[in-house]
């Protein structure tokens with residue numbers, strides 16, 4: 001599997017470490033052998049070597065210089081290709097799209113996915129934009145070109161919020177999905193319950209790396225709204241758009257609101273809720289006042305949780321990390337392993 005990274009922040013680097021450190025077990029268990037051939041990042045520059053880049057040198061170059069111009073010249077490495085050229089002209093068959101999510105347009109990640117599929121290349125991404133804005137179009141394109149599109153990490157990072165209902169709970173009708181899908185705001189609410197101010201709680205969430213590049217996405221509920229759109233489209237098979245989702249963040253909640261709730265055995269939580277209504281799905285993201293014993297009220301810190309109301313299996317709750325470099329890097333690895341399993345099956 002020849003891999004090109006489009007974007008190379010902490011998540012992409014975490015995946016390179018995983019691929020390096022688990023090389024032997026990935027080979028032994030899944031017959032999976034990977035070579036990173038290219039990295040193209042709008043800030044950190046780019047390097048492409050059709051024979052494969054040295055993973056340690058790549059990570060060291062970024063750690064020391066934060067720019068790929070410093071990757072050692074070896075006679076075959078090419079510098080300066082932009083993302084679209086890397087996608088189209090490199091010999092990679094797998095594109096890892098890990099650029100920042102743009103909540104307004106989903107770009108340039110949508111164009112990256114399109115270019116990959118049109119050039120018969122598979123994509124694995126943690127970028128919510130393409131899945132939330134262009135799911136129908138991109139999944140059709142991937143299918144037409146016979147390539148793979150993985151995006152497990154777009155909802156709850158390495159916690160399998162998409163694959164669990166899709167595979168393990170297959171056969172159930174899911175009438176409702178509700179969850180705490182944004183780690184930053186849940187962390188902030190639980191810190192504020194302990195007495196921290198809104199601003200201090202946000203600064204702490206940013207320092208821990210939970211927040212989006214622009215934290216407005218977290219606190220106004222846009223990040224959770226994207227995840228609600230993804231769950232509605234992918235799991236509930238309903239083409240909900242971001243503008244269809246009622247969205248209210250946590251900015252109007254005060255310390256007093258949170259304390260009053262606690263005094264009444266309640267908790268405020270930012271809940272994303274997707275409810276099937278006939279043929280369609282109604283979705284909202286808003287602060288909800290939950291009884292303290294409600295399973296979602298017991299979720300604290302940056303942890304996420306999701307409840308699937310299944311007609312056969314009953315309510316199933318999944319809880320785990322919703323963010324984090326290793327966890328999100330791992331979500332890319334799960335997709336790569338599934339891609340590899342499909343490739344092996346197709347060869348048989």
Ligand code: HSE
Pocket residue numbers: 154156181182183184185210211212218223322323
């Ligand atoms: N900012 C997001 C969160 C990161 O806090 O949940 C994961 O999507």
